[in-house]
Amino acid sequence: MSRPERPPLGQRPPVLEMIGVDKTFNGDVVALNAMSLTVNQGDFISLLGPSGCGKSTALRLIAGLSLPSRGKIAWAGGQGENDLGVVFQEPTLMPWATVSENVWLPFRLRGQPYAAVKDDVLEALKLVGLEKFQNAYPRELSGGMKMRVSIARAMVTKPRLILMDEPFAALDEITRFRLNNDLLKLKEAIGCTVIFVTHSVFESVFLSDRIVVMAARPGRVIREVIVPAPYPRDEEFRTSADYAALCREASAALHEAMGEHA
Amino acid sequence: MSLTDTRATAAEPVALDAEDLRRLRLQRFDKIGKWLLPLAVLILTIIGWDRLVVWNDIPHYILPGPGLVWTTLVTDWAMLFEALLVTLQITMMALAVAVIGGVGLAVLFTQSRLVEMSFYPYAVILQVTPIVAIAPLIFIYVDSRTAGLLMCAWLVAFFPVLSNTTLGLNSADHNLRDLFRIYGATRWQTLRYLRLPSALPYFLGGLRIAGGLALIGAVVAEYVAGTGGIGSGLAFRILEAGYRLNIPRMFAALLLIAVTGVVIFAGLSFLSHMLLRKWHESAIKRET
Numbered sequence: 001m002s003r004p005e006r007p008p009l010g011q012r013p014p015v016l017e018m019i020g021v022d023k024t025f026n027g028d029v030v031a032l033n034a035m036s037l038t039v040n041q042g043d044f045i046s047l048l049g050p051s052g053c054g055k056s057t058a059l060r061l062i063a064g065l066s067l068p069s070r071g072k073i074a075w076a077g078g079q080g081e082n083d084l085g086v087v088f089q090e091p092t093l094m095p096w097a098t099v100s101e102n103v104w105l106p107f108r109l110r111g112q113p114y115a116a117v118k119d120d121v122l123e124a125l126k127l128v129g130l131e132k133f134q135n136a137y138p139r140e141l142s143g144g145m146k147m148r149v150s151i152a153r154a155m156v157t158k159p160r161l162i163l164m165d166e167p168f169a170a171l172d173e174i175t176r177f178r179l180n181n182d183l184l185k186l187k188e189a190i191g192c193t194v195i196f197v198t199h200s201v202f203e204s205v206f207l208s209d210r211i212v213v214m215a216a217r218p219g220r221v222i223r224e225v226i227v228p229a230p231y232p233r234d235e236e237f238r239t240s241a242d243y244a245a246l247c248r249e250a251s252a253a254l255h256e257a258m259g260e261h262a
Numbered sequence: 263m264s265l266t267d268t269r270a271t272a273a274e275p276v277a278l279d280a281e282d283l284r285r286l287r288l289q290r291f292d293k294i295g296k297w298l299l300p301l302a303v304l305i306l307t308i309i310g311w312d313r314l315v316v317w318n319d320i321p322h323y324i325l326p327g328p329g330l331v332w333t334t335l336v337t338d339w340a341m342l343f344e345a346l347l348v349t350l351q352i353t354m355m356a357l358a359v360a361v362i363g364g365v366g367l368a369v370l371f372t373q374s375r376l377v378e379m380s381f382y383p384y385a386v387i388l389q390v391t392p393i394v395a396i397a398p399l400i401f402i403y404v405d406s407r408t409a410g411l412l413m414c415a416w417l418v419a420f421f422p423v424l425s426n427t428t429l430g431l432n433s434a435d436h437n438l439r440d441l442f443r444i445y446g447a448t449r450w451q452t453l454r455y456l457r458l459p460s461a462l463p464y465f466l467g468g469l470r471i472a473g474g475l476a477l478i479g480a481v482v483a484e485y486v487a488g489t490g491g492i493g494s495g496l497a498f499r500i501l502e503a504g505y506r507l508n509i510p511r512m513f514a515a516l517l518l519i520a521v522t523g524v525v526i527f528a529g530l531s532f533l534s535h536m537l538l539r540k541w542h543e544s545a546i547k548r549e550t
Contacts, residue, residue, distance in 0.1 A: 063444050084444055092437040095541045096459045108455070109445045137541050 012040035014076045015160050015193055016062065021071035023057050023219075030218035031057040034071070037212060037221070039161065039195065044187060046204035046211045047197045048250065050258050054219020055197045059163050062195065075160075081110065085154030085192075087164040091146035093138040093153075100125065100134040103153045117156075124156040125149075127186055144175040151183070155192060164196045168203070180206055181234065188232055201254060205246045206238055213250065215257035223253045326510040334510035335517065342499060342511075346518050349495035352408070352480040353526070356415030360472050363416065364423025365465065371424075372431040372457065373449065389421040393479060397486040411483045411495075418479030422471040430464025431457045463542050466534040473526040481519060 016039040023032040032054035039045060047055040060066045061073060063086060075083060085106070093102045100114075100121050107117040114121070125131045128148035138146055147167060154162050168176045180203060187194065198204050204211045211225040227246055229237060237243055278286070308328045314320070315327040322330055335342065367385070371378035397414050404410040434456050442452050484497035494502075496515050503511040538545040 063440070065440055065443060081446070086441060086444055088437045088441075090437060092435060092441060094438065094456070094459065096462070105441075105455075106445050109442065109447045109451055139541060139543075 012042050015039045015041050015043075016076065017074045018058070018062070019072050019074065021058075021061060021068045021073060023054070023061060023066070024069045032061070033218040033220040035219075035221055036071075039193060041160075041193055042191060043210060044194045044196065044208040046208040047195065047214060048199065048201065048204045048211050048254060049214030049219075050199065050216050050254070052216040052219065053214035053257070054216070055214055056165055057219060058214075059165050059195065059197055062161075063163055080160070082157050083160050085157065085159040085162040087147075087150050087154045087162070087167045089166045089169055091138070091143075091150040093146060093149055095138050098135050098137055099130060099141070099149050102138070102149055103156050105153060106157045120156055124152040127155075127189060128152045128182070142175075143171055144179060147171065147179060148182075151186070155186065155190060158190060158192070160193065162192050162194045164194060166197050166199070169198075169200075176203070177238075183207065184231065184233055201247055201251045205243060205250055206233060211250050211253075213253040213257055222257050225250050225253055323507045323509055326513060330510045331513040331517065335514040338511055338514060342496070342515055342518060345494060345496045345499045345515070346522065349477070349480050349484065349497065349519070350522060352411045352415055352483075352495065353476045353522075356412055356419050356479060357469075357473055357476040359412065359416045360419035360423050360476060361469065364420045364468070364472070365427050367420075367424050368427035368431055368461075369453065371428050373453070385421065385424060388417060393418050393482055394486065397483050400483075401487055407487055411480060411487060414483030414486070415476050415479030418482075419472040419476035422468040422475065423465065424468075426464045426468025426471075427461050430461025433464070434460035463534075463538055463544060466530075466537065470527060470530045470534065473530045474523055477519070477523050477526060 018035055018037045021032060021035045022030070024030050035054070035058060037045075037058075047058060049055050057066075061068055063084060094105070097105075103121045103124055104114055104117065107120070108114070122131060122134065125134055128151055130145060130148055130152065133141065133145065133149075138149065141149065150167070154164075168179050171179065184207060186192075196204070196207060205227055209227050209231075211227060212221055213223045213225060214220065215222045225246070229242055229246070312327050312329065315325055326334075367381075371382065393414055396417065397410075400413050401407075401410045404413060431453075438456055439452070442456055447455070480495065481497040484495045485501060488498065488501065496519050500512050500515045503509070503515065535545050
């Protein structure tokens with residue numbers, strides 16, 4: 001497989017734009033410096049960088065959980081009710097609610113009764129392979145299964161953008177690989193747009209078509225690596241020479257990011 | 263044992279090793295001992311008590327034997343049971359009001375920092391002031407005896423509900439709170455679907471303490487109120503029996519109060535178990 005030139009990323013309509021976004025805490029700690037990023041429909045973007053590079057801060061800003069100190073974050077066509085789905089590093093499920101009740105949550109908070117959205121909830125659970133566990137409680141599930149429920153909850157409303165904050169960091173590698181594969185299948189199935197925070201080079205190359213490499217102190221974007229390999233990607237891609245070359249490239253960018261302040 | 267026999271056992275599911283056996287033995291011991299040992303202590307205590315009285319010829323107006331206490335309990339049952347119902351009624355009403363007041367205040371506190379900052383110190387002051395010191399004043403200003411008793415019992419019982427529920431409401435998972443914010447949840451939705459369920463285990467812990475305290479509050483208030491006659495609770499019966507040197511009846515009434523306290527605690531523990539058994543760590547048996 002030869003590496004094609006840049007894929008037609010530019011043809012995708014934008015979803016969200018970050019323009020010169022700064023975030024400082026207490027006026028002097030610069031968490032994020034002049035970050036600009038255009039997220040297009042169907043993009044799978046990884047934010048890759050060492051700890052303290054502001055990748056989680058960027059996610060919180062996009063989620064609206066904190067406000068930029070300078071610059072702006074603009075949603076194409078304005079903000080709406082169904083902009084976001086979020087997956088945290090922890091599964092973050094409500095332990096008192098069953099799996100299906102957890103997945104129902106985004107609808108429930110919009111005032112939609114379970115009966116009205118039951119099909120969507122079951123569909124989402126089916127996509128993550130947990131339709132048989134709809135009446136289970138989170139404590140009865142393994143770590144990987146809990147994460148699947150969390151992913152089902154994030155995508156059940158088919159939001160414009162899904163934010164994932166190192167969702168697989170706490171899982172063992174076997175589970176992590178499987179969830180990586182499944183996440184890509186899911187992405188193909190529902191065509192979602194994802195921003196995925198990670199500190200794993202391998203994960204970012206396998207999953208994304210754009211890797212935004214960030215550096216710390218101050219947190220900033222230093223490079224964007226394009227991963228031109230077509231989807232669907234599978235285990236074959238994970239062992240290909242292309243993959244290895246891309247990992248080297250991303251890794252070099254990451255070293256550059258870490259070297260600058262060493 | 264022949265060689266073939268050894269092979270046959272080896273092919274079977276792995277036999278229990280010494281450690282497993284030891285663990286099983288310990289488990290069995292725990293299971294039985296949990297009931298048997300306290301029971302043995304009880305029986306030994308009663309026998310010891312009885313012997314102490316008999317061997318030393320202690321007169322019953324100083325220390326009645328367990329047999330006499332039991333007979334008194336049976337003969338005075340009608341009067342004691344009526345008194346128990348009175349005390350129990352005050353206790354239950356106080357507990358109910360403590361739950362309503364405690365949870366209500368806790369919700370108010372978490373919904374408004376202003377209210378919390380203004381009133382929390384006074385909730386603490388009410389709690390740390392001994393009820394025996396406040397009770398006489400209450401009975402001066404409150405005409406209805408029942409209302410006075412209720413107020414005393416409530417004062418003692420509501421604080422654990424308040425402080426535990428406040429803690430619980432504030433201990434909702436931070437990521438879940440963020441998630442609710444991202445999904446644009448209203449204040450009411452966050453309270454109803456996130457904070458209240460998070461607070462449930464804490465509330466139930468507070469409730470178990472409050473149940474015992476409500477009984478203590480009711481009994482202490484009766485001592486202070488001290489009015490006799492019909493419609494008096496167990497505490498008054500104890501006082502009255504004390505004046506008449508009817509020590510066996512004092513013991514019988516005391517026994518009833520203690521049993522009531524245990525029953526309240528067990529009932530609330532059971533309630534807690536039933537409400538939490540599906541999801542909360544405290545109610546889940548380890549599966550190993």
